[in-house]
Amino acid sequence: MRLLRYAFEEAAASLWRGRRSSLLSTATIAIALFVTGAFLIVTSNLERMAEEWSGAAEMSVYLEDGLGGPERSALERDLRTDASVTSVEFISKEMALARFRQTFPDLAQTLGGMQENPLPASLDVRLRSSSGESAPIDALVTRMRTMPGVADVRYDQDWLDRLLRGVRVLRLVGFSLGGALLLAAALTIANVVRLALTARRDELDIMHLVGAPPAYVRGPFVMEGALHGGMGALAALLVLAAVFFSARPHVLTPLASALNLSSVSFLSPLLVVLIVGGGLGVGCLAGWVASRRA
Amino acid sequence: MIETYHLSKVYSRGVYALRDVTLSIDKGEFLFLTGASGAGKSTLLRLLLCAEQPTEGTLKVGGRVLSDLTPAEVQSHRRSVGFVFQDFRLVPRFTVFQNVAFVMRVLGVDLATQQRKTFQVWKGVGLQHRMNAYPEDLSGGEQQRVAVARALVNDPQIVLADEPTGNLDPDLSLEIMNLFREANSRGTTVLVATHDLWMIRRVGRRVVGLEHGRVVEVS
Numbered sequence: 001m002r003l004l005r006y007a008f009e010e011a012a013a014s015l016w017r018g019r020r021s022s023l024l025s026t027a028t029i030a031i032a033l034f035v036t037g038a039f040l041i042v043t044s045n046l047e048r049m050a051e052e053w054s055g056a057a058e059m060s061v062y063l064e065d066g067l068g069g070p071e072r073s074a075l076e077r078d079l080r081t082d083a084s085v086t087s088v089e090f091i092s093k094e095m096a097l098a099r100f101r102q103t104f105p106d107l108a109q110t111l112g113g114m115q116e117n118p119l120p121a122s123l124d125v126r127l128r129s130s131s132g133e134s135a136p137i138d139a140l141v142t143r144m145r146t147m148p149g150v151a152d153v154r155y156d157q158d159w160l161d162r163l164l165r166g167v168r169v170l171r172l173v174g175f176s177l178g179g180a181l182l183l184a185a186a187l188t189i190a191n192v193v194r195l196a197l198t199a200r201r202d203e204l205d206i207m208h209l210v211g212a213p214p215a216y217v218r219g220p221f222v223m224e225g226a227l228h229g230g231m232g233a234l235a236a237l238l239v240l241a242a243v244f245f246s247a248r249p250h251v252l253t254p255l256a257s258a259l260n261l262s263s264v265s266f267l268s269p270l271l272v273v274l275i276v277g278g279g280l281g282v283g284c285l286a287g288w289v290a291s292r293r294a
Numbered sequence: 295m296i297e298t299y300h301l302s303k304v305y306s307r308g309v310y311a312l313r314d315v316t317l318s319i320d321k322g323e324f325l326f327l328t329g330a331s332g333a334g335k336s337t338l339l340r341l342l343l344c345a346e347q348p349t350e351g352t353l354k355v356g357g358r359v360l361s362d363l364t365p366a367e368v369q370s371h372r373r374s375v376g377f378v379f380q381d382f383r384l385v386p387r388f389t390v391f392q393n394v395a396f397v398m399r400v401l402g403v404d405l406a407t408q409q410r411k412t413f414q415v416w417k418g419v420g421l422q423h424r425m426n427a428y429p430e431d432l433s434g435g436e437q438q439r440v441a442v443a444r445a446l447v448n449d450p451q452i453v454l455a456d457e458p459t460g461n462l463d464p465d466l467s468l469e470i471m472n473l474f475r476e477a478n479s480r481g482t483t484v485l486v487a488t489h490d491l492w493m494i495r496r497v498g499r500r501v502v503g504l505e506h507g508r509v510v511e512v513s
Contacts, residue, residue, distance in 0.1 A: 202386075211369035
C-alpha cells in the first residue's frame with residue numbers, strides 16, 4: 001500500500017511537471033481507443049442486426065403438385081426432427097394464393113385469368129439462428145432438395161452470411177487500425193516516461209545507492225504509464241459517449257429503424273471495462289519497458 | 295568489518311585502478327584513504343558500494359564477500375552504508391529536509407518514522423533553521439551537511455565519503471569532519487577518501503596512502 005501510494009504520488013507529480021508531453025501521449029492513446037471503440041460500437045450493432053435477421057430466417061420447401069398427405073406428413077416429420085428447425089407450417093396452394101393476393105394486390109388480377117392455381121403448396125420452415133454455425137442448415141437444404149415430392153427449396157441465407165463475414169472483416173480492420181494506433185500510443189507513452197526518467201536520473205542514482213527495492217525504483221514509471229493509459233481510455237469513452245448519445249435520437253435511431261434493428265446500443269459494460277483495462281495495460285507495459293534502465 | 299585480500303580492479307586497456315590491495319578496517323574505526331587523483335581511492339569506495347566488481351582478489355564486509363552477493367543482497371548491503379560525495383548530489387526539486395527523508399521514503403519506511411529520524415539527524419547537523427530551503431539556496435558547507443545528514447539518517451554501519459570537503463574552505467571542512475567524528479563515536483565505521491593532508495593531520499586518525507592503485511603507506 002505504501003509502495004502504491006509512493007508510486008502514485010511520484011507519477012502524478014511527474015505528469016504535472018511534464019504536462020505538455022503528457023497531454024500528447026494521453027491524446028494519442030485516447031485517439032487509438034476512440035477508433036477501436038467506434039469500430040466496436042458499429043460491429044456489435046451490425047452483429048446484433050444480423051442475429052435479429054438470422055433469428056427470423058425461414059426456409060420454404062415447395063412441394064410437387066399432387067403430393068399425397070402421407071408423403072407430406074413424412075416430410076414434415078423429417079423436418080421437425082432436425083435440430084436446426086424450430087417450427088414447420090404447411091401452406092396449401094389455396095393459402096399460398098390468398099397470401100399472394102394479399103401481398104401483391106396489383107398482380108392478383110393476372111392470376112385471376114388463369115384456370116388453374118399456379119402457386120405450389122409449401123412447408124414454411126422457421127430456423128434457429130445461424131449466426132454461429134451455418135453448416136447444419138446448409139446440410140438440411142441440400143438434403144431437402146433430394147427428397148421425393150420436393151419441387152424446390154428456397155433459403156436465402158447467403159446474403160446474411162456475407163453480411164456476417166463483412167462484419168467480421170470490419171471488426172478485424174477496426175482491431176488492426178486500433179492495434180496500430182495503440183502501438184503508436186505505447187511508443188509515445190514510453191518516450192514520455194523515458195523523458196521523465198532522464199529528468200529524474202539524479203534521484204534514481206541516489207535510490208540505487210541507498211538500496212531502494214526495484215519496485216520503488218520502477219514503480220512510479222509503470223504507474224505513470226498506467227495513468228497515461230487510464231486517462232486516455234476515460235477520455236476516449238467520454239468522447240465516444242458524447243458523440244453516440246448526441247447522434248442517437250436524430251441519426252442512429254432512424255437508421256436502425258430503417259434497417260429493421262430494434263435499437264442501437266452503446267458499448268456493453270464488458271467492452272467498457274476492456275477498453276479501460278486495455279488503456280491501463282498498454283500504459284503499464286509502456287512504462288515498464290521504458291523503465292528497464294531506471 | 296572491511297577486509298580486502300589482494301584486491302585489484304583493472305579498467306579497459308589494462309589500466310589498474312587498484313593493484314593487490316590487502317587491508318583490514320575494524321568495526322567502529324575512522325580511516326582516511328589518501329593519495330593523488332587517480333590513486334584508486336574512489337575506486338575502492340565504489341567497490342565497497344558494489345557499484346563495481348573487483349577484477350581480482352576478495353572484498354569482504356561484515357564477513358560477506360561482496361562479489362558473491364545476489365542483487366537483493368546488494369540492496370540490503372547498501373542499506374547499511376551511507377555515502378557522501380564531493381559534489382553533494384542533492385535532488386534540486388526537493389527541499390533539503392525532503393532530500394534527507396527521501397532515503398527513508400524509498401526504503402518503504404512509514405511517514406512517522408521518516409519524520410522522527412530525519413528530525414533527529416537534522417538536529418545533529420545544525421540546520422534546523424533551513425529545513426524548507428532548496429539545495430540551491432544553501433552554501434556549499436550547508437549542502438554538504440545535508441548530504442551528511444542523508445548519509446546518517448538510516449543508521450548505517452559504514453559511512454563512505456569521497457572527497458567530502460573538496461569544495462569547502464578549511465573551517466567548513468572541519469565542521470564536516472566533526473559530524474563524521476560524532477557518527478564514529480556512536481560506533482559507525484567511517485572511511486574518508488581525501489587528498490587534504492592538512493585536514494588529515496588535524497583530525498589525526500589512521501591513514502592508508504594509495505599510489506597508482508597500490509597501498510604505499512599505513513600510519
